[in-house]
Amino acid sequence: MAAPTAQKSTHWSSRFTFIMAAVGSAVGLGNFWRFPYQAGQNGGGAFVLVYLVCVLLIVLPILIGELMIGRRGRLSAIGSMQKVAVEEKASPKWTIAGWNGMIGALLILSFYSVIAGWFIDYIPAILSGEFEGIDSQGAGLLFGDTLADVNKLIIGHSVFMALTVFIVVLGLKNGIEKAVNILMPLFFVLLVALTIFSAFIGDFAAGWRFLFTFDLSKITGAVVLSALGQAFFSVGVGGAIMLTYGAYLERDTHIPGSALIIALSDTAVAIIAGLLIFPLVFGFNLNPGEGPGLIFVTLPIAFGQMPLGNLIGAAFFVLALVAAITSSISMLEILASWVEERSRWGRKTGVVVGGFLVWAVGLLTVFSFNIWSDIHPLGRFSTFQGMTIFDLIDFVTGKFMLPFGGLLIALFAGWIMTRQSSRDELPAMSDLTFLIWRILVRYLAPVAVAVILLYETGPLKVLFG
Numbered sequence: 001m002a003a004p005t006a007q008k009s010t011h012w013s014s015r016f017t018f019i020m021a022a023v024g025s026a027v028g029l030g031n032f033w034r035f036p037y038q039a040g041q042n043g044g045g046a047f048v049l050v051y052l053v054c055v056l057l058i059v060l061p062i063l064i065g066e067l068m069i070g071r072r073g074r075l076s077a078i079g080s081m082q083k084v085a086v087e088e089k090a091s092p093k094w095t096i097a098g099w100n101g102m103i104g105a106l107l108i109l110s111f112y113s114v115i116a117g118w119f120i121d122y123i124p125a126i127l128s129g130e131f132e133g134i135d136s137q138g139a140g141l142l143f144g145d146t147l148a149d150v151n152k153l154i155i156g157h158s159v160f161m162a163l164t165v166f167i168v169v170l171g172l173k174n175g176i177e178k179a180v181n182i183l184m185p186l187f188f189v190l191l192v193a194l195t196i197f198s199a200f201i202g203d204f205a206a207g208w209r210f211l212f213t214f215d216l217s218k219i220t221g222a223v224v225l226s227a228l229g230q231a232f233f234s235v236g237v238g239g240a241i242m243l244t245y246g247a248y249l250e251r252d253t254h255i256p257g258s259a260l261i262i263a264l265s266d267t268a269v270a271i272i273a274g275l276l277i278f279p280l281v282f283g284f285n286l287n288p289g290e291g292p293g294l295i296f297v298t299l300p301i302a303f304g305q306m307p308l309g310n311l312i313g314a315a316f317f318v319l320a321l322v323a324a325i326t327s328s329i330s331m332l333e334i335l336a337s338w339v340e341e342r343s344r345w346g347r348k349t350g351v352v353v354g355g356f357l358v359w360a361v362g363l364l365t366v367f368s369f370n371i372w373s374d375i376h377p378l379g380r381f382s383t384f385q386g387m388t389i390f391d392l393i394d395f396v397t398g399k400f401m402l403p404f405g406g407l408l409i410a411l412f413a414g415w416i417m418t419r420q421s422s423r424d425e426l427p428a429m430s431d432l433t434f435l436i437w438r439i440l441v442r443y444l445a446p447v448a449v450a451v452i453l454l455y456e457t458g459p460l461k462v463l464f465g
Helices: 015-026 029-041 045-073 077-087 092-127 136-148 150-169 171-201 204-212 221-235 241-246 255-283 294-305 309-342 347-368 389-416 419-425 431-456
Strands: none
Touching: 015 171, 015 241, 015 255, 015 309, 029 045, 029 092, 029 221, 029 255, 029 294, 029 309, 045 077, 045 204, 045 221, 045 241, 045 255, 045 389, 045 419, 045 431, 077 092, 077 241, 077 309, 077 389, 092 136, 092 150, 092 241, 092 294, 092 309, 092 347, 092 389, 136 150, 136 294, 150 171, 150 309, 150 347, 171 204, 171 255, 171 309, 204 255, 221 255, 221 389, 221 431, 241 309, 255 294, 294 309, 309 347, 347 389, 389 431, 419 431
């Protein structure tokens, strides 16, 4: 199959807009839903410390490589991988990294939209006073009733997907850029305001100690691997988003600096989200290790007891919803970019059709929480025992496809692209910084990601526990 040659003619309006879009793609449910409960279950500060190290030494080098390949190819994720591979006289089969990323991102979007729909459901519930004086049993029942209501889940899922499709259909300039230029400032204002409020109404000191007391004795192999897996999930490397966004970069954009800002901004948001959530958890004597129900079961109890809890709770779920939207549009843009390049349908038709298919796959997740909750397709295998269809999709994407994509990007950037090709894309790097990046992306990152894959898929679980 010949590589496409029509490179992207559209560019980001500015480096600032690109960074806002890239940060928006990274900031999402990983920060507000997954990071807090992962920290809660893995020792608090110990997890945060390992997470920071993983972001800087493993995720950041891969992120730089992904943006570099995207800009050099100036095509869709699949097209860029093919084009750069051919230029480097390597096999065009490296497009598997693009295909893996695009399919993985769309599968993630299918259940991501359902979870974002829960935020949509909770906003009117909080404003109507349903959380006032609620206890743990009541919050659990409310969340359980939400999951059991098929129609409610489908409506929330449908509204969120429709909004995502609408923004992406409009294109880079009129859709994604305008959306992030409005939503990201709103996001940061809400985040800072709610964190300040949380500091006053909750137990900020306890939340701070929980996140920043680095008890090294709590660092185990399982904590390290959980932190590394969370770093991949949160920043979004390996999912072809940055390959796609990188194709719209101008030649003079400083990739390493931009990547550092993206990674640190995403990390900062995750930590600030923790400083928003855990003071409320400790201030109202709740359980920080609640798990995935932390946002939907534990926090509503705090909102129901605090002054102005209805408004604060609604603002929190609006904040989470905004973060989810800026991430979802980046996932669907991967498909939009490829459709523009390869399909006769055009962007609008391709995105609408693709969005509908993602929505349809999302129904599998909806049904996994209610009418198909007892269906475990691969239950005969011990690794997948008890997993619903949603659990399987989450497992395959988060524990295999994203790490596998990151591994391929690291190998391609470190071993397939020549030193000179990489230097051409990263001219502003000092020789020492470039050398360090090459060592990290060639050796440390592939080994670390391979360990994640072996752990998450089973072989190393016995060793690490």
